[in-house]
Amino acid sequence: WLVGATVVMVAVYIWFTRMVTDWRNALRTRMNDLDTGAVAHAVDSLLNFETVKYFGAEEREARRYENAVDAYARAATKSENSLAWLNVGQAFITNLMLGGGMAYVAWGWSRGSFSAGDVVFVSTLLAQLFRPLDLLGMVYRTIRQGAIDMGSMFDLIDTPAEVIDAPGSLPLRVPHGHVRFEGVRFGYDPERTILDRLDLDVPAGTTVAVVGASGAGKSTLARLLYRFYDVGEGRITIDGQDIREVTQASLRGAIGIVPQDTVLFNDTVGYNIAYGREGAGDDEVRRAAEGAAIADFIERQPDGYDTRVGERGLKLSGGEKQRVAIARTLLKNPPILILDEATSALDSRTEADILDTLEQVERGRTTIVVAHRLSTVVAADKIVVLDQGRVAEQGTHAELLRRGGLYAGMWARQAREREEALAAE
Template identity: 60%
Template structure:
């Protein structure tokens, strides 16, 4: 797969090079059945071309027979020498040629679709191999559009290069040979000049249209990106009443697409007209020559009809030459960006000879870790600490201190610039990413669910788990009772990104799937920061159960959730400012103590306001209650 990757380039503007690059997909290794389909499709393709050349001959003989001038004795059977028999033979030959064409297409269909599937699969896998940085910088709508157009472009290139380009040139050579042998060099010269001018004009005009097509694709991608982004943020649009602004942004992109698409169709009209003029002039000259020959008695009317029929047949593959070239060039434009995506190197890759992570205890150690997303702005500046096996260590600090970055580094979404992160003494950069991530469970701050059932989202932690295990995980996460109350139970759809569930319900689903995964190492990345106090307490109780006897790294904003941690690390500006237990840090009366006091005051104020509201509501109820 890696070797194939090197052969395909976004700059592959040569159709022949494209065929070479795509050949491994059209002639797939290990698929003898598909290879034989290619062979038989090619055989039927060539047979259909030879049969097609018989049609003008039968047509010519039919005309001559109607004029009483047919002389094919010894070549055709006696029963076919009559005009009616020759007319019937003409149409039977057309049907036979059509049958071979359809058989060719049917055989090649699975080959073309296999190539599309393999390249689409490769692109999908490659997208998941790219770094988190890449996906944060790209827009989902634009990526989906690029892949969609790219797969269609690949299908076009695979189909047309094999099924049309080669047979078209074969037909041209046979036609030229027939004209030369039957009617002289002048007919061959006219045919050659006409075809050369036709192809030259087609290539030049198609190259001109490529820039127009590229502009249309860019506008299409931009419009699709804006539409997807707006729909994903549906609630935000409603909150601020900006439907009209979103519609204008989308329409501005569509206006550019409209202009570019109009230019594409207009330029296509000029291309078709120019092709018609060139071929029409060539046909006129050749038929004028033939008409003079008929009047001079050198040719029969059948010869005149034969030449016209041959030219009409040649116009079809010639038109395909223009069509195929345009489609290949436009297909290359469509897959240009997708090939560009395939050439993006993953930022995080397994080291050569990387072994699977061997978990014995699950102890984590950060050793002098330095990291920066941008070299001009360091995030972590020499962080060192350990999370002993089965213990819980919490990392707290102001926003932007680098807390969540630590969880991303442990998961190897990024690699450290210097220092090391180890699990049981094994550097995470020296083990396979798959084994590393299978050993770690994550409950993130922003839980995003798949647009599927609750059961599917919980089972995502361990896809092979049975229903009993899913239900048990839901009970541990304290969401089992809620699910049982739903009309469809575990089969309830959660909606796009899980928006049909509340924040607390989504967090419980996230906890349940982590419970089902049952990892030896657990990361809780501000899992309760977006919840109200009551829900936070319920979720925290579930998290305490999950983290029991597991090596746990807690990234926390609310300090009330980390009181029971074995050690608390206080980060400030990417450095460890303080560390110790909750009680020791309060006694120290430093940064942690000031953060604790501020949050406690805010919590007390929140609870006081809640009590006031409840007493006011009770007073209203009392005043409105009827006297007894």
């Protein structure tokens, strides 16, 4: 009878531990999600502090964060309470079995069925049985809790990479820098095509500008050339090599980009320039800064190249950030250059200064300029107009104006907008 009761109580102990642990896991998963949400609220508000101040929304953001933290605190309390219930339940089952067993043998001893040695033996045996059972229960819930906490990491690890190097892929060789898009079809969503059988030729050493309405797929070209995504149909080649058949590291090492929104690390200006090429020396960093016409500004700062730029470069102006981006691209010294609306967020005077610098940077490189302001691409060797994912027109600035097509209409519209802006001043 005692053995049977012990087996039943052990089974009850295991069942209770598993049931309550599963309940705790659900509570802990929600707690982790709310913790992530609270941190995301804080980071989002801090990164966009200027927008918050523009709209006087400090109290609103504080309330959002307070609500998120309160929700997390309530979930954390429930999670801790569930642990208390688990411990209490396990202790109750253990003590019930120990107490029941001791009561049984004590009753038997009083009737003469058990000796004093039997009482000591049974009590010792029950204690030795439940001590490792308690330990196993603790280990089980610790492992399950750890699995929950690391669940997101495991999901990320298990997510297959969308773009991988092909088996046997070789390093990209760029003797010239001739870029071609051949019959390229692509869409971020299978139901919405961004580029539709696009053909684009960028001869080596030339500057080709890509213009068009918003959503025409201009910036998508840069992402595809960097191979952040693979094309759905067609191919992209550099000097005749399909970029899907070369290593991603060699491909990205051959391309430099100056984006519209330059993001800098919260470190020194010297570090951000040196990021363009690992192992670059101080002299190389200075030459790159001189080439980007930002060396004088840096040297006027009290800390020089050790001047910290702040979160996302917030301590620098838009023009200064762009010059840092140009400097690190110069340090990288790629044969192919992408200017992705690099001056669209700048005022006219700063834009003109940056364009002069970029003109020097483009020399001797194959350059693709993605632009919205047509005035910035007048000097390009070729201008390509995208419309609904296809090349609608291409030619020089003068040729496209003579044709009177899409480009001419865009030019006339932007000219009117410039005149109206000047008149308003």
